[in-house]
Amino acid sequence: MVRFKHRYLLCELVSDDPRCRLTLEDRVLVGLIRDTIARVHGTFGAAACSIGFAGTIRTCQKFLIQYNRRQLLILLQNCTDEGEREAIQKSVAKSCLLEESSEEEGASDSGGEEAAEAMAS
């Protein structure tokens, strides 16, 4: 039986203007992507991607948060300067707090344990 399979693409937005990162919102990005698909693939493409599109962006965001948290831990282990170390420790602690509050909503994560181990070392 042929099933619909989901594919996730994690992309990085590259721009000349560094300020555009601050103004770019979730909904704006979704709208831009939909417009581009409509232009390149027409009415057929826009209809094909309209189902469950917003949900896939959320899943990519969740993965990106986990990935960035792991990168922070790696940086923490490798950094030599004390000031940098404190700054990274603060960022990791902040991300763990956010993670705990999202865990209450029901998302399962093992990042918190890794962070606690790294901070202790």
Add this chain to the structure above:
Amino acid sequence: MEFEESWSQRIMRIDPSDYHYMKVCLEFEEHGIGLNAAQFKQLLVSALQELFGEVGAALPFDVLTYEEKTLKAILRVCNSGFVKLWSSLTMLGSYKGNKCAFRVIQVSPFLLALSGNSRELVLD
């Protein structure tokens, strides 16, 4: 009673054609609207662009013959783009504000088959 022996032969093609040929006719709701060959091809490209976007508009197809008086044409398209072209013709509804529709008269992987159409035969 004697039965005459008869035999029949069936020929199978091993290498089918890479293209599909379509005999189509453009019908307008109002009479008196004409298109030349270039405008006709542009109409088809814009129909593909409407439904399938830039990718669809880049689909290579050829207008082999075109009759300006009857607005009939024979199109050739590669097999991979056949469904896209036919569905674009189906969804085309207007040209420069005039309502129109494409009638697909005949379709075949072989051009020779378009020379005869049993549906156009009239019984006397």
